[in-house]
Amino acid sequence: MIQKLLNINLLLLIACSFCFSQTAERWQQHVQYKMEIDMDVETFQFTGKQHIVYTNNSPDTLDRVFYHLFFNAFQPGSMMDVRSRSIEDPDGRVTDRIYHLKENEIGYHKIDKLEMDGAPCDYRVEGTVLEVDLPSPILPGASTLLYMEFNSQVPVQIRRSGRENKEGISLSMSQWYPKLSEYDYQGWHAHPYVGREFHGVWGDFDVSIHIDPSFIVGAGGVLKEGSAKKSPFKKKRVWEFRANNVHDFAWGADPDYNHITHTAECGVEMNMYYQDGPLASEHWPKLGKIMDEAFNFANARYGVYPYPVYNFIQGGDGGMEYPMATLITGERSLGSLVGVSVHELMHSWYQMILGTNEALYPWMDEGFTSFASAEIMNHLRKKGLIDGDVQVNPMYNSTKSFARFTQSGYEESLSTHADHYTTNRAYGAASYTKGSVFISQLEYVVGKDAFARGLKRYYNTWKFKHPNPNDFIRAMEKESGMELDWYKEYMMNTTHTIDxxxxxxxxxxxxxxxxxxxxxxxxxxxxxxxxxxxxxxxxxxxxxxxxxxxxxxxxxxxxxxxxxxxxxxxxxxxxxxxxxxxxxxxxxxxxxxxxxxxxxxxxxxxxxxxx
Ligand SMILES: [Zn+2]
The missing domain is CATH 2.60.40 (Immunoglobulin-like)
Structure with missing residues (x-):
């Protein structure tokens, strides 16, 4: 009897430690992309061969998978088009522009072949989401090879990615390839592309881009040594990039790019890709030295940047963040160029490394980033690297502006899904302004020292993972010794105000x-x-x-x-x-x-x- 009892105790012990490790170490899927892209710069069409090694680290058996087909959003009648034409306050960059795209101007991804371990898959394209029925299920712990051949057309640049943006950059290539949706502890995240941002699977990318030899390519990865050499016998040049431990890959290309490099004091190699223009020619060459100091501040306060490179690439429609890169418009005053560069760089910490789900918690990337940007801009002013007055509380104006917004009647709760806010204005005020106030007010609650330790603890515990709001609050609770659940619940799930x-x-x-x-x-x-x-x-x-x-x-x-x-x-x-x-x-x-x-x-x- 005693022996038997002991065994049961032992079993219980094993079961409990299993439960514990399940919660302490949250599982996540893994993906390895190898893509061969062949771009035609005359028609803006390209073909792709995509090998994905997908590992199911979940405890669930998967009998289907989803891909994002982002470019399909740029077609008349798409969800992004209808949403933009029906929302009360449309994004000025979009309005009804998608509705008026011609056949040769729309974006698309067409699937030519899709196989799992050599067996064909059944699939349906539903707007920007590809639904795939797998010929055999992927068991917990198993890996599978998903092979796809596709052909795509780059849309006229309207939102983020596209061809010929307003500054004349040929290719802004973000959210540009069939991308596997994330399956995590909250299930599938195959959100249709309506305009907001993304959530992805952690993994490695190996991308070869075959393109006209007159083009310069900048990308969110490390250029493979010996690649991108001109070959007199070939019509195209091949640019091969590697990006490890990331959840996306973006690039830009233009024949007129200047390329300058600045190695930061911390060792990170920064690359600037921009074309000459009245403001760009004057300001982009100054960017490296200033961003060097931004890296110093960020590494010390928010945790050490882990990748070897970071690339500022002219393109897109404002500023948008990707792993190891940002696409930003280039014709800006120095203050504006530094402002957008600091903001997008800080997304490296908040979303690219701390991979929060931007659909569910948009405030966790925009809020943290806005907070960190305010601190860094203040630091750069202190260092005399940019003009402007140094502030005692760099979050003062945002805090005031959020307090005013709560009285406007437009406020919606921070817990709203990013795509489902009633107005763009409510989304912006929640995710950027209230999100940054969430962080700054928390510093007030727990005090400067505990807050500083909490920021690092959050980073070191959750880098290269998918943290949620509770994970952040727990890091702050552990460093402050305070109970902070009330703060998170009020700030996230209510629109109650403070007076x-x-x-x-x-x-x-x-x-x-x-x-x-x-x-x-x-x-x-x-x-x-x-x-x-x-x-x-x-x-x-x-x-x-x-x-x-x-x-x-x-x-x-x-x-x-x-x-x-x-x-x-x-x-x-x-x-x-x-x-x-x-x-x-x-x-x-x-x-x-x-x-x-x-x-x-x-x-x-x-x-x-x-x-
Ligand atoms: Zn942002």
């Missing part, structure tokens, strides 16, 4: 009583700055009871921790050991990090209101 005020200040002998009111539905810890008449400043913090912890330092000073504030209570008062006569002013949230919808009542003495 605190100083309701009364009264003096007693040797002490001052501060009374505060919470009017908004979302609770926050409250920091108080007391400025004394002799110029000294004192800092206090009121933690929320549900935080089960508090910060003790911030503003470069020690914080006096006051009694906690239960979120159910609309009012709070505290007496501090300070003579009211010695106090010059009292202010809530001194740096303006909190998206309080009315800050006029956050100061004492009250602000003079103009009659």
């Amino acid at each position: 605190y005020s100083i309701s009364d200040i009264t003096g007693d002998s040797g002490s001052t009583k501060i009374s505060l009111t919470k009017t908004g539905l979302m609770p926050m810890p409250m920091d108080i700055e007391v400025v004394l008449k002799d110029g000294r400043k004192k800092y206090f913090t009121i933690p929320l009871r549900i935080m089960r912890g508090e910060k003790t330092h911030d503003y470069g000073a020690e914080l006096k921790v006051l009694n906690d504030w239960p979120w159910t209570n609309a009012s709070y008062s505290v007496s501090i050991n300070q003579n009211l006569d010695d106090i010059e002013s009292i202010r809530l949230d001194p740096l303006g990090k909190v998206a309080d919808i009315n800050t006029d009542d956050n100061e004492w003495p009250p602000k003079e209101v103009n009659p």
Whole structure:
């Protein structure tokens, strides 16, 4: 009996450790692409041979797979076209342009052959998604070879990718090949291409591009040594790129590209591909030195960039991020060129390395990126590399602007699927502005030091994986020792707003009583700055009871921790050991990090209101 009991215990132990490893190490699929692309630069048509070694690391048996056929979005009547013509506030770059494309201007991918381990597959093309019934299922842990031959037409550039963009770049090749959809712990993500961004399978790319010898190709990968050499016997030149541990591959090509290289202090090789123009010729050659300093800041604060190269490629319709590369428009002032370059580079951390699902959590890439860009631009101003004033809180304007937007009637919850916001305006305000405020306000909640450690912990735990909002919050909880679920739930799943005020200040002998009111539905810890008449400043913090912890330092000073504030209570008062006569002013949230919808009542003495 004893022996038997022991065995059962052992089995339980094994079962439990299995459960544990399943949650600690989330499984993910793996893909290895080898593509041979033959481009005709006269017709903008190309053929492709694609070998994919697909490994099913999931615990599920897969009897079908999906591919994205992004170029099919650029056809009259496509979901992207209808959406753009029916949404209240269409993207100015799209409007009804897809609807008016001619046969030789549309985009398409046509499948000529599709096999799994040599056996033909049944498939259907449904707009931008290819549904494939596999001839035999892929078992958990098994790998399979998916082979495809396809022919495609590059659409006139309308959104992100395409031919002949408005600056005359021949080929902006992003979201440009039949791309396997991701299957992860949340299931398949075969989202139709309606206009938003992407989610992909982690893996390696080996891409050979055969193209007219007059063209220069820049791509998100490392050019294979000896490739791209002109051959006098061949009509085309072959550019072969490798990109390992990424989830996408993009490139641009033009006969007029200048190519300059700058090796950053951190060792990353930056390549700039741009064509001459009144602004581009002057500003692009300055980009390397400035972005070098951006890399220094980013590596130190957000985690070390792991790839050998990064490429700034002129193309597209603004700025769009891809692994090891960005496609940006080039005719810009220096400030604008640096601004877009910093933003797209920061997506290397937030989406390219921390591969968040942009359809479900668009704020996790745009929000983090906007936050990091604000910090880096401020740093570059501090270093004198770009013009402008250095700010104490570089997120001040975004925080104010988000607080204003909550009052517009257009706000939708951050938990909305990226494609399904009612308006483009609501998507933008949520994913960029509220997303960045999410991060910046969290720094206020946990304090600068815990936040800095949390950013690194999040990066080091989740790089080359698909983190979700909870994974980020858990990293911050572990570094701060605070409970932060309430913060995530309020910020992500509600549109509740924050509104605190100083309701009364009264003096007693040797002490001052501060009374505060919470009017908004979302609770926050409250920091108080007391400025004394002799110029000294004192800092206090009121933690929320549900935080089960508090910060003790911030503003470069020690914080006096006051009694906690239960979120159910609309009012709070505290007496501090300070003579009211010695106090010059009292202010809530001194740096303006909190998206309080009315800050006029956050100061004492009250602000003079103009009659
Ligand atoms: Zn972005």
